[in-house]
Amino acid sequence: xTTVAQPTTEVNASTPRPESIRSVSVWRxxxxxxxxxxxxxxxxxxxxxxxxSGAFAKGIGASLTAxxxxxxxxxxxxxxxxxxxxxxIHALFGTTLAWVLVRYRFRGRWLLNGVIDLPFAVSPVVVxxxxxxxxxxxxxxxxxxxxxxxxxAFAVPGMILATLFVTLPFMAREVMPVLESFGAEQEHAAAxxxxxxxxxxxxxxxxxxxxxxxxxxxLTFARALGEFGAVLVVGGGIQGRTxxxxxxxxxxxDERQYVGAYSAALVLxxxxxxxxxxxxxxxxxxx
Amino acid sequence: MTSITPPLTTQEPPRRAPWGRWGIQSAAWTYxxxxxxxxxxxxxxxxxxxxxxxxWQSISMxxxxxxxxxxxxxxxxxxxxxxxxxxxxxxxxxRYKFPGKSLxxxxxxxxxxxxxxxxxxxxxxxxxxxxxxxxWLKDQMDWRIIFAPPGIILALLFVNFPFVVxxxxxxLQSLDLESEEAAAxxxxxxxxxxWRVTLPALWLPIASGALxxxxxxxxxxxxxxxxxxxxxxxxxTAAVYVFGEVESAxxxxxxxxxxxxxxxAFAMVLLVDxxxxxxxxxxxx
Numbered sequence: 001x002t003t004v005a006q007p008t009t010e011v012n013a014s015t016p017r018p019e020s021i022r023s024v025s026v027w028r029x030x031x032x033x034x035x036x037x038x039x040x041x042x043x044x045x046x047x048x049x050x051x052x053s054g055a056f057a058k059g060i061g062a063s064l065t066a067x068x069x070x071x072x073x074x075x076x077x078x079x080x081x082x083x084x085x086x087x088x089i090h091a092l093f094g095t096t097l098a099w100v101l102v103r104y105r106f107r108g109r110w111l112l113n114g115v116i117d118l119p120f121a122v123s124p125v126v127v128x129x130x131x132x133x134x135x136x137x138x139x140x141x142x143x144x145x146x147x148x149x150x151x152x153a154f155a156v157p158g159m160i161l162a163t164l165f166v167t168l169p170f171m172a173r174e175v176m177p178v179l180e181s182f183g184a185e186q187e188h189a190a191a192x193x194x195x196x197x198x199x200x201x202x203x204x205x206x207x208x209x210x211x212x213x214x215x216x217x218x219l220t221f222a223r224a225l226g227e228f229g230a231v232l233v234v235g236g237g238i239q240g241r242t243x244x245x246x247x248x249x250x251x252x253x254d255e256r257q258y259v260g261a262y263s264a265a266l267v268l269x270x271x272x273x274x275x276x277x278x279x280x281x282x283x284x285x286x287x
Numbered sequence: 288m289t290s291i292t293p294p295l296t297t298q299e300p301p302r303r304a305p306w307g308r309w310g311i312q313s314a315a316w317t318y319x320x321x322x323x324x325x326x327x328x329x330x331x332x333x334x335x336x337x338x339x340x341x342x343w344q345s346i347s348m349x350x351x352x353x354x355x356x357x358x359x360x361x362x363x364x365x366x367x368x369x370x371x372x373x374x375x376x377x378x379x380x381x382r383y384k385f386p387g388k389s390l391x392x393x394x395x396x397x398x399x400x401x402x403x404x405x406x407x408x409x410x411x412x413x414x415x416x417x418x419x420x421x422x423w424l425k426d427q428m429d430w431r432i433i434f435a436p437p438g439i440i441l442a443l444l445f446v447n448f449p450f451v452v453x454x455x456x457x458x459l460q461s462l463d464l465e466s467e468e469a470a471a472x473x474x475x476x477x478x479x480x481x482w483r484v485t486l487p488a489l490w491l492p493i494a495s496g497a498l499x500x501x502x503x504x505x506x507x508x509x510x511x512x513x514x515x516x517x518x519x520x521x522x523x524t525a526a527v528y529v530f531g532e533v534e535s536a537x538x539x540x541x542x543x544x545x546x547x548x549x550x551x552a553f554a555m556v557l558l559v560d561x562x563x564x565x566x567x568x569x570x571x572x
Contacts, residue, residue: 051408
């Protein structure tokens with residue numbers, strides 16, 4: 001019985017304390033919020049502001065002139081080209097992969113499911129290097145490529161493969177949860193009513209997973225725009241031929257063209273930011 | 288009309304030809320095999336063809352060894368700082384209401400949206416030798432951030448900021464306040480409550496967030512190559528070392544280091560997976 005009584009006496013004893021507790025907790029609260037806000041501001045916002053001011057250090061005119069460089073133009077075109085092809089391939093096969101993983105039970109499913117996330121843990125440099133080992137001059141597939149008169153390493157196809165590797169998880173991981181929550185009942189119903197497999201997919205399944213699909217596409221595209229290490233290693237960054245926007249920034253820094261490098265970095269950063277933040281806003285509105 | 292409905296609902300869905308199913312499954316397997324599995328196999332086969340002895344020999348060369356050591360200690364230090372500050376950030380975001388809270392919440396995700404190369408450029412603009420802060424730190428304290436370990440750690444912290452926060456936040460949200468209130472009623476001070484009640488419930492998401500950020504830090508390249516430069520024995524990390532070896536066509540060195548990096552990162556990911564499964568089992572019991 002004493003054990004039950006004890007808490008009540010404790011509460012009674014502590015009744016005069018709340019005032020002091022509250023003032024301590026107000027100060028602790030202010031301190032914690034202050035520390036966290038200062039950390040985020042110093043770590044994230046300060047560099048961001050520095051880049052903006054660095055890009056416009058010599059005036060907006062100088063930045064615009066630097067961006068009008070034909071090298072920037074061709075680099076940007078190549079970046080978009082690689083990103084579009086990557087998105088097209090992942091949109092098709094990433095959705096297929098998600099479908100297979102959610103709707104079917106088969107041997108080796110756990111392996112397929114686990115392997116998808118590997119690209120998150122592989123260094124981009126290693127990705128580029130792996131492709132060189134396969135397609136490079138002394139690579140495993142070199143004889144085949146020579147016979148077909150094809151060039152993959154130090155050329156655009158290799159850079160597309162590298163970008164495909166790095167962005168593989170996004171599409172499947174965005175589509176899978178939507179497919180899971182949607183369930184198979186409506187598909188079964190459509191099939192029962194005599195719809196063919198294709199009809200079921202286009203008229204029932206696809207409309208339901210539309211948003212997961214769109215997010216997957218945007219995230220893949222944004223990530224493809226910013227890829228650097230893998231395309232640097234496999235593409236070599238040959239000016240005018242295999243130079244993407246990130247590789248241009250890298251070269252411009254090396255050649256001390258700071259205004260050009262900072263301006264291009266700002267454009268690239270803003271573009272990815274708008275894409276990803278826009279997706280988040282869309283997602284919130286959907287909810 | 289009503290007589291048609293019952294038989295339709297009881298009818299089993301018509302059986303499709305199994306080749307459609309096989310076709311779509313093999314398409315998925317081919318896609319993953321061509322893009323992921325074949326390249327990964329080739330690198331392990333290339334690096335291990337001389338046996339583990341040759342691999343060890345390549346890794347224990349002074350430049351390679353110092354690159355690996357630098358990568359491991361900067362990544363570990365980043366993971367510790369990230370665990371502490373990430374938990375604090377999640378705590379503040381979940382428990383307190385204050386002006387600018389939604390802005391802070393949005394800032395947490397920014398690093399995911401910014402290409403890592405751009406992150407590196409940002410840090411160089413802010414702390415580089417031409418910048419105001421960089422010049423001041425060098426003159427006043429002879430302290431360098433760029434081309435030195437502090438720059439590497441800052442870059443890694445920037446890139447990995449979301450991981451611990453986003454792992455801890457949902458768990459903290461679902462944690463009911465009852466046990467904390469019970470502890471308060473029993474007279475526990477708020478520090479005691481945090482250390483004895485709140486933190487024990489959070490160690491799993493904190494650990495998995497920190498380990499994931501560690502795994503990603505091992506391979507980080509874009510932000511680091513700009514910030515740390517490429518100074519062997521001083522500011523060269525493992526990923527930058529691989530890049531240098533590929534450029535100078537030293538296949539053995541590149542493959543050996545790649546295998547070490549891949550194995551470390553995969554081990555971390557597997558560990559996180561195991562931790563999460565254990566956590567799920569704990570909550571079910």
